[in-house]
Amino acid sequence: MDTQKxxxxxxxxxxxxxxxSFQISKEGRFIFLCLLPALLFVSVFTYYPLVxxxxxxxxxxxxxxxxxxxxxxxxxxxxxxxxxxxxxxxMNSFYWVFFSLVFQLLFGFMLALLMRKKFRGRGIYxxxxxFPWAMSGFLIGLIWRWMxxxxxxxxxxxxxxxxxxxxxxxxxxxxxxxxxxxxxxxIWYGVAFFAIMILAALQSIPxxxxxxxxxxxxxxxxxxxxxxxxYIMPTMLVTILLRVIWILNFPDIIYAMTNxxxxxxxxxxxxxxxxxxxxxxxxxxxxxxxxxxxxxxxxFTIFYVKATKVEKGGDF
Amino acid sequence: xxxxxxxxxALQLTMATALLVGCSQPTATPDSAxxxxxxxxxxxxxxxxxxxxxxxxxxxxxxxxxxKNPGIxxxxxxxxxxGADQKITQMLMAKEELDVLEVREFNAKQFSMNGFxxxxxxxxxxxxxxxxxxxxxxxxxxxxxxxxxxxxxxxxQRVLYYRTDWFKEAGIEVPKTWDELLVAAKKLTDPAxxxxxxxxxxxxxxxxxxxxxxxxxxxxxxxxxxxxxxKDGRTLFSTPxxxxxxxxxxxxxxxxxxxxxVSWGFQEMVQGFVAGSTAMLIQDPDVIDGAKxxxxxxxxxxxxxxxxxxGVAQQVVGGPGWGxxxxxxxxxxAWKLIExxxxxxxxxxxxxxxxxxxxxxxxxxDEFYKSGYFQxxxxxxxxxxxxxxxSRPVDYKGWGAWQSTADKDIQSFLLxxxxxxxxxxKWDQYWTKEKDERK
Numbered sequence: 081m082d083t084q085k086x087x088x089x090x091x092x093x094x095x096x097x098x099x100x101s102f103q104i105s106k107e108g109r110f111i112f113l114c115l116l117p118a119l120l121f122v123s124v125f126t127y128y129p130l131v132x133x134x135x136x137x138x139x140x141x142x143x144x145x146x147x148x149x150x151x152x153x154x155x156x157x158x159x160x161x162x163x164x165x166x167x168x169x170x171m172n173s174f175y176w177v178f179f180s181l182v183f184q185l186l187f188g189f190m191l192a193l194l195m196r197k198k199f200r201g202r203g204i205y206x207x208x209x210x211f212p213w214a215m216s217g218f219l220i221g222l223i224w225r226w227m228x229x230x231x232x233x234x235x236x237x238x239x240x241x242x243x244x245x246x247x248x249x250x251x252x253x254x255x256x257x258x259x260x261x262x263x264x265x266x267i268w269y270g271v272a273f274f275a276i277m278i279l280a281a282l283q284s285i286p287x288x289x290x291x292x293x294x295x296x297x298x299x300x301x302x303x304x305x306x307x308x309x310x311y312i313m314p315t316m317l318v319t320i321l322l323r324v325i326w327i328l329n330f331p332d333i334i335y336a337m338t339n340x341x342x343x344x345x346x347x348x349x350x351x352x353x354x355x356x357x358x359x360x361x362x363x364x365x366x367x368x369x370x371x372x373x374x375x376x377x378x379x380f381t382i383f384y385v386k387a388t389k390v391e392k393g394g395d396f
Numbered sequence: 397x398x399x400x401x402x403x404x405x406a407l408q409l410t411m412a413t414a415l416l417v418g419c420s421q422p423t424a425t426p427d428s429a430x431x432x433x434x435x436x437x438x439x440x441x442x443x444x445x446x447x448x449x450x451x452x453x454x455x456x457x458x459x460x461x462x463x464k465n466p467g468i469x470x471x472x473x474x475x476x477x478x479g480a481d482q483k484i485t486q487m488l489m490a491k492e493e494l495d496v497l498e499v500r501e502f503n504a505k506q507f508s509m510n511g512f513x514x515x516x517x518x519x520x521x522x523x524x525x526x527x528x529x530x531x532x533x534x535x536x537x538x539x540x541x542x543x544x545x546x547x548x549x550x551x552x553q554r555v556l557y558y559r560t561d562w563f564k565e566a567g568i569e570v571p572k573t574w575d576e577l578l579v580a581a582k583k584l585t586d587p588a589x590x591x592x593x594x595x596x597x598x599x600x601x602x603x604x605x606x607x608x609x610x611x612x613x614x615x616x617x618x619x620x621x622x623x624x625x626x627k628d629g630r631t632l633f634s635t636p637x638x639x640x641x642x643x644x645x646x647x648x649x650x651x652x653x654x655x656x657x658v659s660w661g662f663q664e665m666v667q668g669f670v671a672g673s674t675a676m677l678i679q680d681p682d683v684i685d686g687a688k689x690x691x692x693x694x695x696x697x698x699x700x701x702x703x704x705x706x707g708v709a710q711q712v713v714g715g716p717g718w719g720x721x722x723x724x725x726x727x728x729x730a731w732k733l734i735e736x737x738x739x740x741x742x743x744x745x746x747x748x749x750x751x752x753x754x755x756x757x758x759x760x761x762d763e764f765y766k767s768g769y770f771q772x773x774x775x776x777x778x779x780x781x782x783x784x785x786x787s788r789p790v791d792y793k794g795w796g797a798w799q800s801t802a803d804k805d806i807q808s809f810l811l812x813x814x815x816x817x818x819x820x821x822k823w824d825q826y827w828t829k830e831k832d833e834r835k
Contacts, residue, residue, distance in 0.1 A: 143485060144793050146510045165804075229664065230656035231590060231673045247587070250655040253811075258659070339600055341659040343807035358482065361506075361796035 130374075137367035144361060156368035165344055165352065173348040176263060176334075177327045183267040184323065185316070188274020195275065196282045213272035221336025224265035228252055228337075252338055255345030262334045262346055269333065274319060281315035282308070317388050324384075325377055349373050436467030437726045439733055442487065443472065444480045444498035445716060453749050461736045468729050470496075488512040491723055495730040499546040499719035501536055501712070505791045507719070508540045514720040516544045519731045525756075528740050532777065532785050533755035536715030539787055545719055547738040550752025552714030554608075554701055555772045557669055557677040557687065559584075561695045562591075574612055574644065574702045577676065581652035584675040595668045595677040596653035598810060599661035603802035605678070606645055607632075608701075608711055611786065613641035615706020623710065623786035624827050631831075633824040641704075642809070642816040649810050658810050669696075680714070682751040684769045700772045700783065710784040715755070753777070794830040798823075 104112070140152045160166060191209050195202065212220065227233050228251040236248040251257045285308065293303050331350035334340070340347040340355060347355065349369055356366035443454060451474045458470045475483040481503060487494055488507065499507060507513045520526045520537075526544075529537065532551060537544045556577075558570055562584055571577035581593025597605045611618050614637045619625045624632050632638060649658065654668065662679075669677040670690040677683070678701055687696060703709040718734045720727060736742060740756040747754040748764060753773050759765055765774050776783040789795060805822065808814040 142793075142796065143506055144509075144796060146489065231654055231668060232671055248590075248656075250658075252659045253656045255811075338659060339661075341599055341803070341807055343811055343813060344804040355800050358479075359796065359800035362800075 133367045133370050136363055137371045139364050141364040141367070142362045152364070156364045157372070160365055160368045160372065165347065168344065169347050169349060169352045172259060172346065173328060175259060176266070176348045177324055179263045180266045180270060180327050181320065181323055183263075184270040184274050185320065187267065187271045189278055191271065191275040192278035192282055195279055209275055210272045212269045213276070215269075217269065217330060217332025218336045220265060220269050221262075221333040224261070224268075224333070225252070225337045228261050253342055255342060258338050258342060258346045262337050265333050265337060266327070266330070270323065270327070273323065277315055277319045278312060281312035285311045321381065321384055324380060328373065328377060349376075436469070437729050438469040438471055439495040439726060439729055440471050440473065440493050441496040441733070442484055442494060442498065443474050444477075444484060444500060446474045446477045446480055450750055453746065457737065457742060457746065461733060464736070465729075465732060468732070470733060488721065494721040495724040495726055496733050497719055497721060498549075498716055500716045501539065501714055502788070502790050504545055504719075505540050508543075508545050509791075511722055513545050514722045514724070514727065516546070516720065516731075516734075519735075520544045520547075523735060525735075525738065525740060528756045528758065530755055530757055530777065531780065532713050533715060535785060536713070537717065540791075546717040547719075547734055548715040548717035548755045549737065549743065550716070550747045550750055551755060552680040552682070552716075553753050553773055553776065554678050554680055554711055555776070556699045556701050557679060557683060558697060558699060559669075559672075559675045559695060560697050562675045570697075570699045571676075571702055572700075574609065574704055577702045578644065578648055578652065581648065581676060585652045590673055592654050592657075592668070592674045593652035593676060594648055595660070595665040595674040595679075596649050596657035597660055597662075597665050598649065598658035598807055599664070600803060602660075603799075603806050604712070606642065606806055607788075608678075608709075609645050609704070610638045610641040611710035612702070612704025612708065613637040613644075613706060615704065615708050616784075617706075618710065618786065620710070620784055620786045622789045623712075624789045625831070629831075631824045631827040633820040633827065637706075638820055639816055642820065646810060646816070658807055681753055681770065681773060685751050688769075698769045698772045700776045703782065708782055708784055710786045712788055713753075713785045717755075789827075789830075792827075792830050792834065794826065798826060 137156050138151050138153065139149050140155070141149050195206055195209065199205075227235050230236055230248040230250040230253070233248075233251075235251070236245070239245045240248065249257065251261045289307050289311070290303055293307050298306060328348070329350055331348070331354055334346055334348060334351045335354060338346045340351050349372065353366045353369040353373070356362050356369060360366070441458075443451065451472070454472055454474075458472060462469060481500060484497055485503070485506075486492075488497075488510075489512075497513070499513060504513070508515075529548070530551075532553075533548045536548045536551070537546060556571070563570065563580070566580075566583055568580050568583060569576075571580045577594070584593040585591065607623070610632055611623060614626070614632060614635055617626050617628070617635075618632060619627050626632060626635065654660075654673065657665070657668070660668070665674075665677060666679060666683050666686060668674040669683075670687050684698070701709050701711065718737055720730045720734065724730050737746070738755075740758050743756050744754045744759045744762065746752075747759065753770075754762075754765065760774055760777075764770065805814065805819055809816060809819045
């Protein structure tokens with residue numbers, strides 16, 4: 081016996097040979113009962129819609145004829161994947177997630193570093209930084225929609241007054257500009273979450289570590305690379321994973337700002353799915369888009385977890 | 397696998413799924429109350445075109461109804477306007493407790509086909525005020541299988557809003573035709589002053605404005621009961637007049653509208669007009685209140701919508717109204733409520749307060765409608781051969797799919813990514829196929 085290893089009684093050792101292993105101990109029953117409400121809740125509000133959605137994605141579920149719903153195999157998936165809109169929606173989804181994430185992380189990090197220091201009015205400053213996160217995404221979309229308006233928008237007004245442009249830019253009338261506009265709005269919205277998470281991680285770094293690093297001759301930059309970054313890395317990795325999932329599943333801003341316009345150039349998977357429901361009245365195809373989103377996220381999550389060992393969050 | 401492993405798997409699955417499905421925003425759900433009042437019946441009613449003012453008005457009217465009918469209480473459900481129709485559809489699909497609902501002209505067919513709403517003929521046959529409804533209101537009520545499935549509560553008919561002060565300044569008359577409208581709009585356009593002639597609708601459901609233009613160019617050859625087709629059976633999109641209309645439509649956008657308006661929805665087009673950025677707007681009567689509030693008296697007016705080269709103008713007159721859930725347990729009481737809300741006096745009061753066109757004949761004699769901003773609506777309704785009410789083919793299987801791509805197609809066309817010929821060819825093929833599949 082390896083004396084270095086702690087002695088732990090496993091369930092296998094407790095249960096005598098020959099007895100059925102599925103014997104619930106008192107402790108197990110207690111744990112099960114404690115988990116039951118949460119499991120029921122998640123089953124009703126998460127698993128049921130998910131399963132229902134998967135079933136619908138294989139049916140001709142349209143509002144036009146609810147009396148004639150049948151299984152149609154992979155037709156909905158074929159229709160979605162072969163649609164001329166699909167490549168653009170997929171590319172837009174990538175841009176939407178990638179650029180939103182990179183800039184949210186960058187600005188969130190910078191803000192967290194700034195807010196870590198004590199200064200006068202820090203509370204007010206923090207409130208301003210976190211404020212967007214408390215707002216509804218749809219409302220943010222509406223606000224930015226008006227801000228980007230070429231006729232009455234404050235952004236054009238400022239650019240004109242500062243002399244940076246001679247004529248108003250029709251941000252939402254051009255595909256590339258419109259995509260950039262929705263991403264800018266989303267960056268503004270999501271910076272706060274990164275700032276909150278990173279700030280919390282920063283504030284948990286013991287001061288002694290910096291003192292020790294300083295005694296070892298580490299300068300500010302070295303302290304950042306050797307102490308700060310490794311300490312907050314697990315938090316950042318988990319936050320990035322969460323944000324990727326949330327951003328891809330977040331149609332609110334685009335729906336309110338452009339609703340996919342102009343000419344479908346700002347649709348991402350989530351808004352495309354809404355479009356299929358509201359205008360197309362086709363729950364089957366919309367569910368197929370939903371299933372595709374879940375598959376993409378599952379693949380990404382598996383790859384990400386394997387690549388970053390994010391499950392070891394907390395160890396460093 | 398041991399119990400602990402099972403627990404562990406269940407937990408991991410729970411966490412993973414919750415993570416993947418993500419957190420959705422909680423949607424506003426109306427309060428639900430018990431289905432039977434303390435003394436009698438509690439009706440559940442849901443509205444669709446929700447706004448705070450309209451909900452308050454309805455509650456006021458429902459209080460009157462309750463006072464008149466002791467023993468009947470009404471629970472009003474007011475989902476947010478965005479997605480209210482989806483909410484109502486879901487309620488019906490789930491057979492949620494519901495007695496009276498607001499039906500829209502575009503979902504009446506779908507609701508009746510799926511057996512969600514009650515055929516009201518047995519009730520209207522005995523209802524003395526049924527003949528009080530105007531012709532357009534009756535057409536709306538009975539447009540599904542010539543059967544009354546709901547009683548309209550107000551009509552949404554479009555007119556032309558225009559800046560009288562700008563017109564006077566430029567010395568031009570209010571346009572009566574689409575050609576005159578383009579000439580006037582171009583004359584009034586001055587980008588340097590941030591002034592444009594026309595409030596263009598390129599955003600959500602902007603296709604409807606393209607259709608209005610096409611109908612006006614095709615005239616009375618369009619089948620009014622299914623206006624994506626001509627009376628001879630061809631599609632609307634196959635005619636040279638439609639091509640002409642679409643070329644005109646692009647000209648109106650390029651030469652007399654803000655570039656931004658390719659993505660303008662209802663809010664922007666109205667804001668453009670009331671904020672002094674555009675000279676003309678074609679919209680429903682519910683814009684009147686907002687314009688009154690934000691614009692100076694005497695700087696704007698309303699006029700009938702322009703007619704096309706064919707001498708007529710068509711539009712789909714929107715007419716939402718009160719219908720009954722087919723599975724209602726209190727049908728008699730539900731009808732009582734519909735009857736009360738559709739009473740000429742109540743109905744006119746509701747229309748006035750919600751800035752819609754009244755559905756009863758007697759309202760035409762009302763001073764409120766005989767003059768001022770509402771006068772053109774009455775003028776148009778008195779010329780039914782010139783200003784025609786048509787129906788969209790919402791009873792076709794492909795309606796939804798077409799609707800979900802139509803805006804994108806129009807925007808592509810306006811942004812020169814698609815030619816008028818290709819756009820019309822695409823729609824022509826689509827609707828020809830739809831028609832063939834129906835045979």
